[in-house]
Amino acid sequence: xxxxxxxxxxxxxxxxxxxxxxxxxxxxxxxxxxxxxxxxxxxxxxxxxxxxxxxxxxxxxxxxxxxxxxxxxxxxxxxxxxxxxxxxxxxxxxxxxxxxxxxxxxxxxxxxxxxxxxxxxxxxxxxxxxxxxxxxxxxxxxxxxxxxxxxxxxxxxxxxxxxxxxxxxxxxxxxxxxxxxxxxxxxxxxxxxxxxxxxxxxxxxxxxxxxxxxxxxxxxxxxxxxxxxxxxxxxxxxxxxxxxxxxxxxxxxxxxxxxxxxxxxxxxxxxxxxxxxxxxxxxxxxxxxxxxxxxxxxxxxxxxxxxxxxxxxxxxxxxxxxxxxxxxxxxxxxxxxxxxxxxxxxxxxxxxxxxxx
Amino acid sequence: xxxxxxxxxxxxxxxxxxxxxxxxxxxxxxxxxxxxxxxxxxxxxxxxxxxxxxxxxxxxxxxxxxxxxxxxxxxxxxxxxxxxxxxxxxxxxxxxxxxxxxxxxxxxxxxxxxxxxxxxxxxxxxxxxxxxxxxxxxxxxxxxxxxxxxxxxxxxxxxxxxxxxxxxxxxxxxxxxxxxxxxxxxxxxxxxxxxxxxxxxxxxxxxxxxxxxxxxxxxxxxxxxxxxxxxxxxxxxxxxxxxxxxxxxxxxxxxxxxxxxxxxxxxxxxxxxxxxxxxxxxxxxxxxxxxxxx
Amino acid sequence: xxxxxxxxxxxxxxxxxxxxxxxxxxxxxxxxxxxxxxxxxxxxxxxxxxxxxxxxxxxxxxxxxxxxxxxxxxxxxxxxxxxxxxxxxxxxxxxxxxxxxxxxxxxxxxxxxxxxxxxxxxxxxxxxxxxxxxxxxxxxxxxxxxxxxxxxxxxxxxxxxxxxxxxxxxxxxxxxxxxxxxxxxxxxxxxxxxxxxxxxxxxxxxxxxxxxxxxxxxxxxxxxxxxxxxxxxxxxxxxxxxxxxxxxxxxxxxxxxxxxxxxxxxxxxxxxxxxxxxxxxxxxxxxxxxxxxxxxxxxxxxxxxxxxxxxxxxxxxxxxxxxxxxxxx
Numbered sequence: 012x013x014x015x016x017x018x019x020x021x022x023x024x025x026x027x028x029x030x031x032x033x034x035x036x037x038x039x040x041x042x043x044x045x046x047x048x049x050x051x052x053x054x055x056x057x058x059x060x061x062x063x064x065x066x067x068x069x070x071x072x073x074x075x076x077x078x079x080x081x082x083x084x085x086x087x088x089x090x091x092x093x094x095x096x097x098x099x100x101x102x103x104x105x106x107x108x109x110x111x112x113x114x115x116x117x118x119x120x121x122x123x124x125x126x127x128x129x130x131x132x133x134x135x136x137x138x139x140x141x142x143x144x145x146x147x148x149x150x151x152x153x154x155x156x157x158x159x160x161x162x163x164x165x166x167x168x169x170x171x172x173x174x175x176x177x178x179x180x181x182x183x184x185x186x187x188x189x190x191x192x193x194x195x196x197x198x199x200x201x202x203x204x205x206x207x208x209x210x211x212x213x214x215x216x217x218x219x220x221x222x223x224x225x226x227x228x229x230x231x232x233x234x235x236x237x238x239x240x241x242x243x244x245x246x247x248x249x250x251x252x253x254x255x256x257x258x259x260x261x262x263x264x265x266x267x268x269x270x271x272x273x274x275x276x277x278x279x280x281x282x283x284x285x286x287x288x289x290x291x292x293x294x295x296x297x298x299x300x301x302x303x304x305x306x307x308x309x310x311x312x313x314x315x316x317x318x319x320x321x322x323x324x325x326x327x328x329x330x331x332x333x334x335x336x337x338x339x340x341x342x343x344x345x346x347x348x349x350x351x352x353x354x355x356x357x358x359x360x361x362x363x364x365x366x367x368x
Numbered sequence: 369x370x371x372x373x374x375x376x377x378x379x380x381x382x383x384x385x386x387x388x389x390x391x392x393x394x395x396x397x398x399x400x401x402x403x404x405x406x407x408x409x410x411x412x413x414x415x416x417x418x419x420x421x422x423x424x425x426x427x428x429x430x431x432x433x434x435x436x437x438x439x440x441x442x443x444x445x446x447x448x449x450x451x452x453x454x455x456x457x458x459x460x461x462x463x464x465x466x467x468x469x470x471x472x473x474x475x476x477x478x479x480x481x482x483x484x485x486x487x488x489x490x491x492x493x494x495x496x497x498x499x500x501x502x503x504x505x506x507x508x509x510x511x512x513x514x515x516x517x518x519x520x521x522x523x524x525x526x527x528x529x530x531x532x533x534x535x536x537x538x539x540x541x542x543x544x545x546x547x548x549x550x551x552x553x554x555x556x557x558x559x560x561x562x563x564x565x566x567x568x569x570x571x572x573x574x575x576x577x578x579x580x581x582x583x584x585x586x587x588x589x590x591x592x593x594x595x596x597x598x599x600x601x602x603x604x605x606x607x608x609x610x611x612x613x614x615x616x617x618x619x620x621x622x623x624x625x626x627x628x629x630x631x632x633x634x635x636x637x638x639x640x641x642x643x644x645x646x647x648x649x650x651x652x653x654x655x656x657x658x659x660x661x662x
Numbered sequence: 663x664x665x666x667x668x669x670x671x672x673x674x675x676x677x678x679x680x681x682x683x684x685x686x687x688x689x690x691x692x693x694x695x696x697x698x699x700x701x702x703x704x705x706x707x708x709x710x711x712x713x714x715x716x717x718x719x720x721x722x723x724x725x726x727x728x729x730x731x732x733x734x735x736x737x738x739x740x741x742x743x744x745x746x747x748x749x750x751x752x753x754x755x756x757x758x759x760x761x762x763x764x765x766x767x768x769x770x771x772x773x774x775x776x777x778x779x780x781x782x783x784x785x786x787x788x789x790x791x792x793x794x795x796x797x798x799x800x801x802x803x804x805x806x807x808x809x810x811x812x813x814x815x816x817x818x819x820x821x822x823x824x825x826x827x828x829x830x831x832x833x834x835x836x837x838x839x840x841x842x843x844x845x846x847x848x849x850x851x852x853x854x855x856x857x858x859x860x861x862x863x864x865x866x867x868x869x870x871x872x873x874x875x876x877x878x879x880x881x882x883x884x885x886x887x888x889x890x891x892x893x894x895x896x897x898x899x900x901x902x903x904x905x906x907x908x909x910x911x912x913x914x915x916x917x918x919x920x921x922x923x924x925x926x927x928x929x930x931x932x933x934x935x936x937x938x939x940x941x942x943x944x945x946x947x948x949x950x951x952x953x954x955x956x957x958x959x960x961x962x963x964x965x966x967x968x969x970x971x972x973x974x975x976x977x978x979x980x981x982x983x984x985x986x987x988x989x990x991x
Contacts, residue, residue, distance in 0.1 A: 064447035066571040093378040105900070113897035125888035129987055130910055133980055140896040176986045182435070192896070211434035212598065238572050241644030264649055282576030286643060290624055293583065294605065298574030303615035316573075 022341075027054035029078065029200050034091035034101075036073050036082065047073040049256040050091075051190045052334075055249075057199055058226065060233040062247030062264070064240065064279070068301045070256035071236045078234070080108035096183040096199060114144040116147045117193035121205035123185035127177035134158060134173025137192045144196050158190035163189055164221060183214035187221065194225060198233045209244065219246055240283055244268045249341075254274050255302050255312035258334060262342035272318045272337045272344045272353050277360075295360075311347060319356060323347045388461060389422035390592050391446070391479075391560055396420065396455035398441050400531035411523035415441045418455070422561065428586060430607030432600055432639075439596045440617040443562045446594060447481045448472060459560070474638040477507060486545035490537040496523070496548055497533040503555040505598035522551040527581060543574035547581065554585070560592045567602060579606060600643050604628055612636045663982070668980070675849025681967045686727050689956050696720065716741055717758060730960065745804025754964075764961045766820070768948060772965075774844045775942035777854065778861045778934060779927040782903040786873050791916060793870070793875025798912075799904060801882060809874060816871035825864040825937035832860065842938035865868065865934050869923070877916055882910040909984060914984050918977050925973025942986025 023030050024366055036048040048070040055061045065071040075080055078093055080100050084225035093100050095115055100108055122128040128136060137157035141153070148156070154173070161169035164187040177185055186206060195200060203222065207215035223246060235246055243250055243264065250267040251276065252260040258335055260273040271277055278297035284290075299316040302308060312329040314320040320327040326347040375439040396419045399412040423429045431439045444450040446457065448467065457465045459475065463604045467475055480503075483489040490499055504511065509654040511518040520530035537545055546566060553561055563582065566573040583606065585591055597603050603610055604624060611621040612635065620633040631637045698705065714720050718741075721976040732738055733753035740747045740756045740836065747763075749756060754764035774783040792812075816824075832839045843857040882889065885908050893907040894900075930944025943962055950958035982988045 022460065066573060081891065081894055099408050109897050109899060110893055111897070118895045120888060122888060122890065126892045128889040128893070128907055128911070130985060139898070143897050150701045155457065177582055192892075212600070213434065213638060213642040216644070219610070219644070231373040241570075241646045244646050245644040268646065268649060278573055282573050283581070284576075284599075284645065285646060286601050286628060286640065287645075287647060288629075290604050294576035294579060297573035298577075300543065301571060334430060 023052060023224050024054040024056060025057045028096055029055045029234075030092070030094040031074075031078070032092040032094075033094050034074065034077065034093060035089065036070075036077050037088040039085060039088070039240060040305070045304045046256050048077070049302055050309075051251075051256075051258050053261065055200070055232040057232045058237055059231045059248045060226065062243040062250045063234060063236045063253060064238065064250060065284075066301050068255070068304055069253040071253050071302075073256075074253075075118065075234060075236055078200075078202060079112055079118055080105075081112075082133070084330045090169070093177050102167070108122035110304065112143075113140055113198070114196045115198055116202065117196070117198040118202040118204065118205050119186070119189045122209045123182065124177060126189060127185065129177060129346075132174055132176055133180065133188050134161070137161070137173070137188070137195055138194050144355045156195060157191070160195050161188065162190045162298050163170060163337070164194075164225070165217075166191070168265055179229075181263070182210050183217060184215075186210060186218050190218075190221065190225070194231075196228065196230055197313045198231060200234070201232045202236070204236045205238070206235075208237070209241070214277075215242075222246065240279060254281075255307050256304055257312065257345065259313065259335070259345050260343065260345075261334070262337065265358050266339060266342040268335075270339075270342075272342070273346050274356075275313050277318070277357065288292055301338075306345070319348055319352070320350055321351060369574075370636075373446045389458075390425045390427075391423040391594075392422045392458040393422065393446070394456045394458070395402040396442065396445060396457065397453045397646050398445060398450065399453045406547075410494055413451050414616045416445070416452075419523075419611075419613070420455075420620045421618065421621055423592050423594060425559070425592055426586070426590045426593055428607045430455045430537065430603035431594060431596045431609060432598065432603050432611060433613035434598060434639075436615070437613040439613050440564055442566050442613070443481070443594060443596045447479050447562050449481070473507065477556040478558050478561065479560045480556065480558040482546075482561060482563045485543055485568075485569055486549055487537075490545060491551055491569060492537055495503065495534050495536055496528075496540075499537070499548060500551045500555055503552060506555065509556070518555070519551075525554065525585070527577075541574075542570050543577055544572060546578050548587070550581065554589075557589075558591070558597050560594065562594045562596070564596045567597075567630065568599065569595065575602070582597070600640060612639065632648070663979075664929050667975075667979070670975045674975060677971055678964060678967055682730075682787055682964055683727070685960055685963045686723065686730075688956075689959065690723055692954065695954075703831060732930055741921045754961040757955060757958055759953055759958075760954055764957045766945070769957060769966065771941050771943050773846065774937070774940050775928060775944060776931055777847070777858050778865065778940065778942060779924065781855075781862035782865035782869065782934075783924060783927075785862055786869035789866065790870030790873030791877045791913075792881075793911070794874035795881050795909065797874065798878045798881030798885065798988045806878075810878070813871040813874040816867050817875070819868060819977075821864060821868060822937050823936065824868060825860070826866060828860055830936070841942060844940055852859065859939050861934050861940065863933060863938070873916070876919065877912065879913040880915055881908065884908045885913065914981070917980060917984065921968070921973050921977035921980065925970040926966075928969040930962065936974075 028329055031054065032052050033048070033206040034048055034051050038047060051060065051070070053075060060357070063071045064076065073082075077089055079093070082089065084105075089101055091101060093113060098111070098131040099116055099130050100111065127133065131139075134154055134157045137160055138150070138153035141156050142150075142153045145153070158169045158173050161172055163260075166172050166184060166187050172184075172188075177188070178186060201222075206222070207218050210218060219242065220235065225231075233246075235242065237243060243271065249264065250264050251258055251272065252267065254275050254348045260267060260271065260276050267276060268280075271280060275297070278295070281295040282297055284294060296318050297320070302315070303311055310326070311317070311320065311332050313329040317327065327333075330347070332347050334343045334345045336342065338350065348356070373426070381502050396416060397414075398416040399414055402411050402413055409466045413490060417436070419442055419644075421429065431442060433439045441450060445452045448464070454464060456463060459479065464471070464475055479542065497516065500522055501515050504518065516533070522531060523533065528544060528547050528551065533545075537548065540548065543656065550566075565579050566582070570578060582593070593607070595603060595607050607622055609621065610627045610635065611618050612627065613619065614635045620627065620631065621635045626632075627636060628640065630660055631640055669754070695710070695714065697710045697719060699719065704829055708741045711720075718726055721729070729738060733749060734750070735751055737751040737753045738749055740749050749757065749763050751767065754768065756763055757767055760767060793809050797806040799893060800806050829842075838868050839859055840856055840911065845853040845857055849853040887908075889911075890903060895904045898907075928943075930942060930947050932944035932948050933944040935942040936948070943965065946958060947966075948961035949955075
């Protein structure tokens with residue numbers, strides 16, 4: 012259980028490797044204060060995968076960047092707590108965070124072509140990542156380690172490949188190289204920000220499999236950030252659904268995918284076409300557009316797009332819902348709908364559309 | 369019953385008899401020359417190789433495959449943005465493979481294209497009204513009731529506020545911009561729309577809005593579609609027939625049921641098994657395609 | 663690489679030949695004869711004919727051109743009002759004004775231009791690029807604003823304004839610096855530098871402004887690249903990220919522009935040379951045009967073209983060395 016400053020009932024696993032409590036990330040701009048992340052609490056144990064789902068502007072990528080301490084402190088206001096292996100990095104000095112980055116926490120990005128430096132050989136880039144955290148290692152040792160890692164992530168002829176430039180790799184191979192670079196220091200936490208979005212579906216399957224195999228081997232914690240619910244259901248143990256910079260629903264992958272409770276999660280599930288079920292049925296889209304983070308709707312941020320807003324009096328428009336238990340242990344929800352209403356609506360409106368069927 | 373038989377017999381009012389395909393593609397091929405070797409010997413990239421299919425009136429044909437499979441090149445050849453190397457494209461019984469001048473312009477009225485990126489395909493300096501009216505003006509068409517009225521009808525059709533006639537693209541969200549692109553494509557009342565990844569740049573919740581809109585247009589206006597996409601679930605939802613492409617060739621074509629329930633080509637099977645299934649939790653078994661590591 | 667070089671060299675020589683022909687034709691399209699200019703106002707037609715004959719201007723254009731080309735490769739003999747002179751290859755002709763082979767004019771004036779441009783380049787590549795990069799790293803700070811403000815100011819200043827003011831303040835009023843002059847570096851390096859200081863500062867500062875803004879924009883763009891984020895995510899220190907990852911990528915287009923600029927400037931910096939009364943290539947060329955001194959015009963035009971074409975080839979090859987994605991062919 013958490014301290015009383017966190018919203019009621021939100022639990023943080025005290026043994027978890029990563030513990031994030033009431034994280035807020037704000038960017039002051041000329042147009043106003045951007046509340047990119049506005050109070051999010053979660054934790055990930057080693058060997059476990061947390062999926063963070065959301066659309067553009069949901070705050071999912073900003074959350075991951077702040078775990079690496081990558082935001083410019085001069086232009087960002089961060090509050091709350093990010094505890095990595097027992098160390099809170101919020102407010103830590105840049106030099107200290109540097110020692111964690113790439114060693115305890117590593118990250119892979121969406122587009123491996125732009126994420127790798129075009130002028131340096133792949134092996135050199137991986138060796139550099141190793142050498143930063145192993146200053147005593149010789150150049151040759153670092154290079155040997157880089158080739159080993161390329162081999163480990165399934166790149167054939169790693170010796171030759173290490174001497175090539177990123178543009179000489181295919182998309183899938185590049186993402187493998189990115190993963191090799193992220194894992195070169197055996198990080199305890201790996202953040203994957205849309206790692207397969209830019210890849211073809213067959214390559215995506217290989218990369219996801221690789222990540223799972225490596226997780227088993229290295230016993231690392233993984234945060235998988237994606238908009239693809241299929242990817243989430245394949246790799247995640249727990250899921251955090253974000254909207255407008257705040258968590259709206261969180262729970263185990265079973266709870267979120269099979270028994271979703273929040274109208275936004277319903278919307279996501281109902282609007283995604285599926286490979287099964289009635290192809291002739293219309294999808295049920297979420298009306299409207301994602302909100303601006305400068306000017307969030309008052310009350311529940313989702314209320315302009317929620318077809319059930321107002322069901323429970325005026326609450327949706329006046330009061331921001333906090334995360335509360337959705338019934339089952341570990342399943343949390345920020346919604347004004349009553350439990351009976353949610354069950355009735357889910358049974359009547361949602362269960363037959365899109366992938367939710 | 370007799371009425372139906374009569375109208376079928378005197379079917380002169382129909383431009384295309386129902387049995388005839390609207391679009392017929394035979395052996396379509398596109399080779400790009402690349403220079404290779406020390407002496408600059410000519411070599412070719414076989415972007416599209418011997419692709420054949422047809423699209424019936426009111427039908428939506430899906431073209432799926434991974435990057436570099438030639439689906440986009442095929443689409444561009446259909447709307448004659450690219451010249452084919454060989455093969456034949458027949459539209460309404462007329463060979464349009466090398467149509468030029470006036471014929472090409474008339475053809476452009478009947479076959480329209482929607483692009484993937486709703487941001488770069490609209491001129492940021494033109495108002496929405498101007499963008500949607502452009503195809504009318506270019507073709508010198510004055511619709512009954514005037515251009516403005518027609519444009520406002522089109523905006524209404526695609527679910528945009530007709531009052532937003534004078535706004536600029538940047539004032540709209542991604543999904544709305546894609547609607548503007550659709551309104552522009554509809555301006556000339558085309559018979560066939562080639563949609564190249566029309567929803568892949570959009571947020572998940574917005575994709576469904578646009579897919580539903582396209583489905584409604586197909587039903588209401590009797591449009592035919594060639595729907596190009598990499599997302600197999602989206603294609604399944606939108607298309608009655610699907611062609612699967614791999615390395616420039618069409619490896620399988622069939623009805624939705626045939627492709628999704630009983631895929632016969634190993635590549636189709638591999639492709640389908642690679643899609644993460646939302647309804648199944650945990651790792652799914654997949655069929656590995658040959659030459660696995662790419 | 664080899665294929666590329668051969669191709670580019672062929673193209674370059676074609677360009678140079680084309681430029682020489684066009685210059686020749688333009689020169690003869692001018693409704694005035696060099697003989698008039700040389701002979702002065704009250705010149706009898708007989709005298710003009712005599713001068714024209716000695717200049718070879720009575721010959722057909724094609725003959726004059728082939729003579730010129732022959733001079734470059736094998737040398738030629740020149741008849742200067744009865745005096746026969748041997749002009750050895752590479753002979754760019756004979757200047758009847760200064761009574762010397764053109765090659766002498768060039769070898770005298772080129773070192774001056776090279777000295778001016780070289781020094782100025784050191785200034786704008788260090789001061790300009792350095793300031794721009796620093797401003798990008800400190801984007802939005804007072805330093806950034808001052809640097810950008812100053813660069814806008816200098817960029818909108820003309821060489822003759824800045825040069826004139828500097829001359830007035832540093833030379834004429836205070837006497838802090840000697841009047842700009844040229845002493846070969848081999849004779850007295852210190853005197854060479856002090857004589858060149860003003861042109862260096864003038865040309866250097868004005869170009870620094872342009873290079874500062876360019877480098878700042880380039881660096882800001884690069885700092886937002888994904889690979890810079892990756893470098894930071896590895897745990898590299900900001901210094902290493904900026905130098906090894908950002909700077910390396912940001913500098914590439916600047917190298918290109920600097921190379922092309924160098925090629926253009928070596929052909930003569932007319933205004934700078936004129937403001938400080940230094941007889942570099944640019945000033946000789948400008949003078950030759952007013953004098954209708956064809957041999958000098960031809961030589962300076964060809965020299966300028968040669969520098970530009972050569973620098974372009976070098977820049978392209980350099981680009982392939984810096985950026986592994988660029989393949990020449």
